[in-house]
Amino acid sequence: MPRIDIPRKSIYRLSIYQRCLQRLKVNHVDTVSSEALAKAAGVKSTQLRKDLTYFGQFGTRGLGYNVDSLSSTIGEVLGHNRLQPVVLVGVGNLGSALLRYGGFRKEGFEVVAAFDIAPKPQGRDLTIPILALTTMDSFIKEHQVKMAILTVPATSAQEVANALIKAGVQAILNFSPTVLDVPEDVVVNSVDLAVELENLSYFIR
Amino acid sequence: MPRIDIPRKSIYRLSIYQRCLQRLKVNHVDTVSSEALAKAAGVKSTQLRKDLTYFGQFGTRGLGYNVDSLSSTIGEVLGHNRLQPVVLVGVGNLGSALLRYGGFRKEGFEVVAAFDIAPKPQGRDLTIPILALTTMDSFIKEHQVKMAILTVPATSAQEVANALIKAGVQAILNFSPTVLDVPEDVVVNSVDLAVELENLSYFIR
DNA sequence: AATTGTGAATTGATTCACAGCT
DNA sequence: AGCTGTGAATCAATTCACAATT
Numbered sequence: 001m002p003r004i005d006i007p008r009k010s011i012y013r014l015s016i017y018q019r020c021l022q023r024l025k026v027n028h029v030d031t032v033s034s035e036a037l038a039k040a041a042g043v044k045s046t047q048l049r050k051d052l053t054y055f056g057q058f059g060t061r062g063l064g065y066n067v068d069s070l071s072s073t074i075g076e077v078l079g080h081n082r083l084q085p086v087v088l089v090g091v092g093n094l095g096s097a098l099l100r101y102g103g104f105r106k107e108g109f110e111v112v113a114a115f116d117i118a119p120k121p122q123g124r125d126l127t128i129p130i131l132a133l134t135t136m137d138s139f140i141k142e143h144q145v146k147m148a149i150l151t152v153p154a155t156s157a158q159e160v161a162n163a164l165i166k167a168g169v170q171a172i173l174n175f176s177p178t179v180l181d182v183p184e185d186v187v188v189n190s191v192d193l194a195v196e197l198e199n200l201s202y203f204i205r
Numbered sequence: 206m207p208r209i210d211i212p213r214k215s216i217y218r219l220s221i222y223q224r225c226l227q228r229l230k231v232n233h234v235d236t237v238s239s240e241a242l243a244k245a246a247g248v249k250s251t252q253l254r255k256d257l258t259y260f261g262q263f264g265t266r267g268l269g270y271n272v273d274s275l276s277s278t279i280g281e282v283l284g285h286n287r288l289q290p291v292v293l294v295g296v297g298n299l300g301s302a303l304l305r306y307g308g309f310r311k312e313g314f315e316v317v318a319a320f321d322i323a324p325k326p327q328g329r330d331l332t333i334p335i336l337a338l339t340t341m342d343s344f345i346k347e348h349q350v351k352m353a354i355l356t357v358p359a360t361s362a363q364e365v366a367n368a369l370i371k372a373g374v375q376a377i378l379n380f381s382p383t384v385l386d387v388p389e390d391v392v393v394n395s396v397d398l399a400v401e402l403e404n405l406s407y408f409i410r
Numbered sequence: 411a412a413t414t415g416t417g418a419a420t421t422g423a424t425t426c427a428c429a430g431c432t
Numbered sequence: 433a434g435c436t437g438t439g440a441a442t443c444a445a446t447t448c449a450c451a452a453t454t
Contacts, residue, residue, distance in 0.1 A: 007423060011407050015400040019382060033435065042384040045435095046425055053437060061431040061436045080406045097302030098398070103382070107399040109406075146409045147402070171405035173398075177224060177308070179247040187408040189401045193303070193378075194312040195220040196394045197352070200376035201285045201313075202216050203392040204351045212445060238413065250413095251447055258415060266414040266453040 010051040014074050016041045017048065021071040033064040080108035085145050087169075089160050090152030091116040091130055094175055098149060099128055111149070113139055133160075140167035147171045154178045161188075215256040219279050221246045222253065226276040238269035285313035290350050292374075294365050295357030296321040296335055299380055303354060304333055316354070318344055338365075345372035352376045359383045366393075 020040040024032055038045040052058055052070075055077050059065045075081045086109050088095055099114055111128055119132040131139065139145070148169045152160050157176035164172060165186055174180055174190045182188055225245040229237055243250040257263055257275075260282050264270045280286045291314050293300055304319055316333055324337040336344065344350070353374045357365050362381035369377060370391055379385055379395045387393055 005422095009423075012400060012404055014407075015397075015403040016384065018403070019400075020384075035435085040384070042386070044425070047423090049435095049437065050424075057437070059436050062434045063432070064435070078403050078407050079409070080403060084406055086402070093302045093305045097298045100298045101398070103399055104402060107403060109399075109402050147405055149402075170409045173401050173405060179221065179225075179245070181247070187405055189405055191396050191398075191401060192220075193306070193396075194308055194314075195217060195224075196378050196396060197291070197309060197314050197354075198220040198223070198283050198285060198312060199213075199217055200352055200378060200392055200394055201289055202219075202283050204284070204375040210444095214445080240413080249447070252445090254413095254415065255446075262415070264414050267412045268454070269413065 006054045010054060011078075013041065013043060013047070013051050014078060017051075018071060018074045018078070021067055021074070024067045025071065030067050031064050032067055032070075034059070037065070075108075082108070084109050084147060085112045085143055086110065086147045086149060087112060087136070087140060087145050087164075088114045088128075088149040088151065089116070089133070089136070089164070090150065090176075091120065092151060092153075095149075095151035096126075098151065099126055109147070112143060112145065115139075133163075136163065137167045140164070140169060145169060148173070150174045150176055152176055211259045215259060216283075218246065218248060218252070218256050219283060221248075222256075223276060223279045223283070226272055226279070229272045230276065235272050236269050237272055237275075239264070242270070280313075287313070289314050289352060290317045290348055291315065291352045291354060292317060292341070292345060292350050292369075293319045293333075293354040293356065294321070294338070294341070294369070295355065295381075296325065297356060297358075300354075300356035301331075303356065304331055314352070317348060317350065320344075338368075341368065342372045345369070345374060350374060353378070355379045355381055357381055 017037060020037055034045040034048045038048040041048065058070050058073055088099060088111050091099070091114050095114065099111060104111060114128055114130045115133050115136045116130055117133050119130050146169060148164045150157060150160060150172055154176050157174065157178045158180060161172060161180050161182060165182060170185070171187045172180070174188050177192050177194055180188050222242060225242055239250040239253045243253040246253065263275050263278055293304060293316050296304070296319050300319065304316060309316060319333055319335045320338050320341045321335055322338050324335050351374060353369045355362060355365060355377055359381045362379065362383045363385060366377060366385050366387060370387060375390070376392045377385070379393050382397050382399055385393050
């Protein structure tokens with residue numbers, strides 16, 4: 001696995017290409033040029049081609065890419081052609097909104113359980129069980145969950161992250177406004193809403 | 206304003222330093238070295254120092270940085286020492302969760318109004334008015350709003366973005382899973398939850 | 411003695427330019 | 433003729449190494 005020297009950003013863009021391809025598929029387009037796909041994804045065509053060559057050769061010179069096959073190849077590369085179980089920890093405002101947000105499922109992720117210190121009765125519209133934090137470790141081990149969404153307050157984020165990792169979680173999508181300290185074989189993507197806003201405010205005159 | 210050749214990522218990190226400084230302030234620490242602050246922010250000390258020099262010299266050699274003054278300098282640079290009004294468009298699951306999420310206010314942002322095609326009666330716990338999309342343009346102009354949070358479905362994202370920009374919005378925090386096409390004097394930060402998850406799934410073995 | 415600030419070196423990502431297929 | 437794939441060139445960001453300062 002030469003996963004190590006492929007730019008992180010290329011992997012991100014792969015997801016974006018994937019989404020554009022899906023849209024093309026819906027519109028019954030079956031072939032697309034790097035030029036056209038790149039435009040839809042908001043990047044240069046050379047970048048798209050370079051991104052793809054990290055993983056192999058998927059196009060036909062003179063013609064372009066087959067939408068179906070490129071899409072399934074990218075799916076394979078991203079490792080989500082099978083449904084991936086995910087747990088969510090911290091059922092506050094944001095946490096419960098994410099639980100209700102169905103968008104993950106069609107992208108290949110299934111939130112199989114949510115955990116909270118106060119395991120409130122799940123809302124009528126929720127099918128996902130909200131369980132006590134104390135049962136998290138065994139649940140993760142039993143269901144071999146590798147991914148987690150972290151929506152707890154900043155003060156407990158590190159502690160919960162440690163527990164997740166100890167139980168076997170390898171990737172965390174972190175919404176808590178904290179820098180998590182994790183072993184190097186664990187990946188964290190942080191989404192910090194305040195930081196995003198602050199960043200924007202720099203650019204307005 | 207030499208805003209143009211300062212790495213975007215440096216600006217992001219500024220926000221993170223800011224948060225760490227805030228924490229130090231609470232703990233009554235009044236001086237910090239680049240080494241210590243960098244560690245808290247999860248970066249190398251040279252990077253922190255380089256980031257800061259884009260804006261000036263704020264430290265004392267042999268000693269470090271004054272927490273208070275560095276924090277207020279960064280606040281100035283990021284342009285949010287005054288309260289910044291923000292509108293939110295699209296009061297679905299995610300949108301209403303963000304409305305309830307109070308975290309923005311203490312970072313200097315105030316969500317002054319929310320808009321939706323179907324202006325549902327605002328929940329009992331919400332003080333923010335939820336208005337009809339048709340009133341958005343005049344509201345934004347009247348209140349001179351420069352920033353918006355976009356939480357509408359992908360299908361209407363571009364259209365709503367156009368309307369926001371036409372009304373005078375200069376920065377958009379976009380949660381819709383779409384690539385927005387905007388004029389170059391408008392900044393967009395996109396948070397795409399599915400892309401973040403997909404990206405993580407690449408890294409788990 | 412400690413720690414910042416910064417030019418130079420390095421590493422990494424993007425874009426160019428064109429060779430190679432279909 | 434058209435479009436991909438890719439080594440080379442360029443551009444950008446990070447890290448190093450150390451001079452400057454308190």
